[in-house]
Amino acid sequence: xxxxxxxxxxxRDEAYASLCRQALESALQRLEQEKAELASTRPPFGVxxxxxTREAFTRSMRTATESETVLRSRLVQISQLxxxxxxxxxxxxxxxxxxxxPEYRRFxxxxxxxxxxxxxFGAMPELVLALARDIGxxxxxxxxxxxxxxxxxxxxxxxxxxxxxxQLFRLDAIAKQLEATVPAIASSEVRTPAxxxxxxxxxxxxxxxxxxxxxxxxxxxxEKAARAFVAQGHRTALIRLQASHDSCTGYEExxxxxxxxxxxxxxxxxxxxxxxxAEVIASLTHRYVTTDLxxxxxxLTTNPFLVER
Numbered sequence: 226x227x228x229x230x231x232x233x234x235x236x237r238d239e240a241y242a243s244l245c246r247q248a249l250e251s252a253l254q255r256l257e258q259e260k261a262e263l264a265s266t267r268p269p270f271g272v273x274x275x276x277x278t279r280e281a282f283t284r285s286m287r288t289a290t291e292s293e294t295v296l297r298s299r300l301v302q303i304s305q306l307x308x309x310x311x312x313x314x315x316x317x318x319x320x321x322x323x324x325x326x327p328e329y330r331r332f333x334x335x336x337x338x339x340x341x342x343x344x345x346f347g348a349m350p351e352l353v354l355a356l357a358r359d360i361g362x363x364x365x366x367x368x369x370x371x372x373x374x375x376x377x378x379x380x381x382x383x384x385x386x387x388x389x390x391x392q393l394f395r396l397d398a399i400a401k402q403l404e405a406t407v408p409a410i411a412s413s414e415v416r417t418p419a420x421x422x423x424x425x426x427x428x429x430x431x432x433x434x435x436x437x438x439x440x441x442x443x444x445x446x447x448e449k450a451a452r453a454f455v456a457q458g459h460r461t462a463l464i465r466l467q468a469s470h471d472s473c474t475g476y477e478e479x480x481x482x483x484x485x486x487x488x489x490x491x492x493x494x495x496x497x498x499x500x501x502x503a504e505v506i507a508s509l510t511h512r513y514v515t516t517d518l519x520x521x522x523x524x525l526t527t528n529p530f531l532v533e534r
Contacts, residue, residue, distance in 0.1 A: 226325050228488075232317045233496070238509055239310045240492035242303050245502045249300045256296065260289045299506060306509045313513075318485055326484075331408050332477035335415060336470065338403040342417050343466050345395050350459050352389045353423065357451035359385045360424070364444035367437060376433055383429045390425045407473070414472040418462035421454040423447075 228236075263285055322329040359382040400417040407415045424447045432440060 226321070228321060229317070232314070232321065235310060235314050235317065236488055236492040237496040238512070239307065239314060240489065240497050241500065241505050242307045242310060242509060243489065244493060244497060245505050246300065246303045246307065248502060249296055249303060253293065253296050253300065256289060256293055260286070260293070263289060299502060302506050302510065303502075306506070306513065309513050310509075314485070315481070318481060318488075322481065322484065328408055329477070329480055331406055332411075332473055332480070335403065335407045335411070335473050338399060338406060339415075339417070339466060339470055339473070342396060342399045342403065343463075345392065345399060346418075346462065346466070348392055349389075349396075349421075350455050352385070352392055353421070353451050353459075354455050355385050356382075356389050356423065357448050357455065360444050360448040360451065363432065364441060364448055367440050367444070379429065379433050382432075383426060386424060386426045386429045389423055393420055393423070396420060408476065411473060411476040415469045415476075417469070418465035421450070421458050421462075423451060423454070 263282075267282060323333065359378070363378050363382060396417070397420065403415075403417060404412070428443075428447075432443065435443065
């Protein structure tokens with residue numbers, strides 16, 4: 226799959242804009258040096274200097290200042306045009322890479338899997354809060370909990386622990402898929418947050434037969450861990466998840482920029498010819514700014530309810 230003609234045209238125009246900017250920056254640098262040298266020749270004690278000398282110096286400084294104003298104005302224009310072109314090229318190149326580069330596509334898939342993990346993780350605070358509540362019900366009166374008919378509180382806790390365990394299994398499955406998908410270059414930074422260390426069903430099954438002092442100690446520690454997750458661990462995990470998204474985006478953008486820079490080098494070598502800077506600015510301004518403004522104005526003034534009959 227080749228780049229589209231439109232994208233090649235945009236790369237050519239970006240190359241013209243970039244070369245113009247470089248030329249303008251070089252011209253400004255030379256002019257600033259010339260102005261510094263000229264300032265060093267300022268006639269001392271101006272009123273005592275010869276009139277011709279003062280006038281020659283003033284003319285030279287005025288000319289240099291006017292030239293600087295023109296150059297800076299053109300530099301602003303060309304920088305704005307570069308920004309405009311980059312806004313067009315970035316989505317075009319992203320779409321192209323999504324179609325032709327499997328390694329680049331993996332970044333998008335990684336983002337999707339991080340989102341899946343985040344969606345599944347969203348259920349955890351409520352589940353873990355229920356777990357803490359049910360553990361607390363046993364901790365507060367362990368003897369009564371054991372004495373109740375059919376050990377109802379333990380059955381309730383077991384059901385809650387089972388739901389927590391199932392959700393943790395879902396999260397772990399997504400994490401394993403992500404680990405196999407994320408590009409190797411980003412694997413050290415793009416990962417799912419560590420899952421909380423919560424009590425599972427197997428632990429609940431042992432509670433009813435524990436010695437009373439051990440039961441109190443176990444439920445106290447487990448409830449504390451669950452409430453700590455709800456209070457702070459959940460937020461910490463979301464921060465880690467966002468950091469993974471940000472790192473993935475950074476690697477994705479770096480991949481795009483590397484490819485784009487290769488295209489820029491090629492475009493500047495093969496797509497451009499020597500042209501006047503003012504002509505380039507006028508041409509690009511008409512092609513992108515003026516035309517786009519006219520299109521927007523037309524869209525604003527067109528009445529969608531007036532249909533030609």
